[in-house]
Amino acid sequence: MRRIILWAVTALVAAAVGVVVYLELHGDFQRWRDEAALDSACDGLLDRNVVRGVLGPGSVEVEEEDEDRGGEGLVAACEVRVDGSGTVDIRILDTAYAGRTLDSFYAGPPGAHALPVPVGHGWTGLFGADPVLVGDGEDPFRADDAEDVTTSLVLECAKGSSVKGFSVTVETTLGKTLDDPANRPEFAKIATSTAAKASKARDCGAELGKPVRRLGLPVNEDEYKPLDTADGTCSGIPTGQGVSIATETKRGHAPYEICRLAGADLNKRYSLLAEYGPYAQEAFIDYQEYGAEEEFPSPDVPARDRDADGRSSWTTAKCPDGLALFTLQLTSEQDDNPKKRVSSPGLAYERAALRAFAERSAKAHGCSAPVQP
Known part of the structure; x- marks a missing residue:
């Protein structure tokens, strides 16, 4: 009987090694590893396809934040980096712990050089960025300066839910200029998809907004x-x-x-x-x-x-x-x-x-x- 079990275990290990070797030989192992990392990132609350659509097809690196370091009220937090494309930093908070978390809700960039604007489209939230002011006539939201672009959403759960609500804040670095209106919705996609997935996964039943097609520019302090x-x-x-x-x-x-x-x-x-x-x-x-x-x-x-x-x-x-x-x-x-x-x-x-x-x-x-x- 022991020989049969040993043979079965050996066969399974050999099969697993064979799968890995096959994937490596066919160039699919990195893709499989990246997809697994995205599926498990932030406690599984990210939409892999949306993240890929925003950050591109490069290799993925995920860093999770330990809940013990995040403090009371932290649901999930992680940073996702895609080689050659960009980075997103995601934080999901339980709003029932407002004032008792180590994080404050997003109200604009440090120093408040630019005022965040409403996300709109049925979402309760803010869209902000901290511009680096440059010479007269130049765009203060140049591609190489708009590094801290943030979309932050607040969800109120339906009556009867065991959860009061969530705050979903996503800071995105893409190297794209905010001056082009066509680029701005890209910075909101991961936040809205994460909010939708968190609401469903935690039985929140929040009323969600519509796809964000347009976003205004944050308002500079000298406007x-x-x-x-x-x-x-x-x-x-x-x-x-x-x-x-x-x-x-x-x-x-x-x-x-x-x-x-x-x-x-x-x-x-x-x-x-x-x-x-x-x-x-x-x-x-x-x-x-x-x-x-x-x-x-x-x-x-x-x-x-x-x-x-x-x-x-x-x-x-x-x-x-x-x-x-x-x-x-x-x-x-x-x-x-x-x-x-x-x-x-x-x-x-x-x-x-x-x-x-x-x-x-x-x-x-x-x-x-x-x-x-």
Whole structure:
């Protein structure tokens, strides 16, 4: 009996070796290895065909991030590199752990040199890149500079699911210029396909968006317009003493919106932020780590005007995905550099600006009217 078992094991090993040798001889072993690596990457939540379609046919290298190093709330994280084509870094978070993970939800590149724009097409998400500013007349999103192009999506699971929702963030390097509108959808494909696969694999049942056919360019910090012509995230905000210039993005179903206000001298005066769903939840938790409730936004203090010693005022609104947070903040230029300060338009102006910003944003997201301080 032992001889029969030994013979069977030997035969299986020989067959396996034969398969490998056959694949190597026929040039298919690398392809088989690459496909296996893509199928198992990020806990099996990637669509191999979509990844191949974006990154090309080169040899594949996958690096997984250990959940223990990723912290509480990390569902999966991995980096996929394709020789000669590009790299994607994927992170999938459980939004129920907002404020308790080692990762923050994507709200734009470090330093916020460019504002992320809504993904649109039925997706709740952001599309951003950090440009390297070059000489006048040149495209700041040149192919060799647009290395950190990020698509980040938020999924809200259906009622009855054991999972609250997911955040899927994909940073992509392709060496393609964002200035060509035809290239931009390539940077969103892996994020949308991963979101769809994660929703199905984890019985989330989220409402998914449509294929992303078009994407706007992230907005450079020096893309100013007169405030009274604003038609996006700064729309409806009145001008005031020393406040007449806006930097904004189009309004869409984004979990994070920003409007920057400046004076005629282009010195930034205020930043207005709208945060929804897990972004707002994380913001509330983060704020409470820095001070008392009367100084920073809290779910227990639904609205508050800035006083003479404060840096921000806020309001909230009830939304389908939870409590939204809207804040008006003095910029660091105004707060820390007296030489750049101009006479204040006054707290009454700040109240009117925040109210206009919050009301329009909340309405666009299907929320209730924001609370008045």
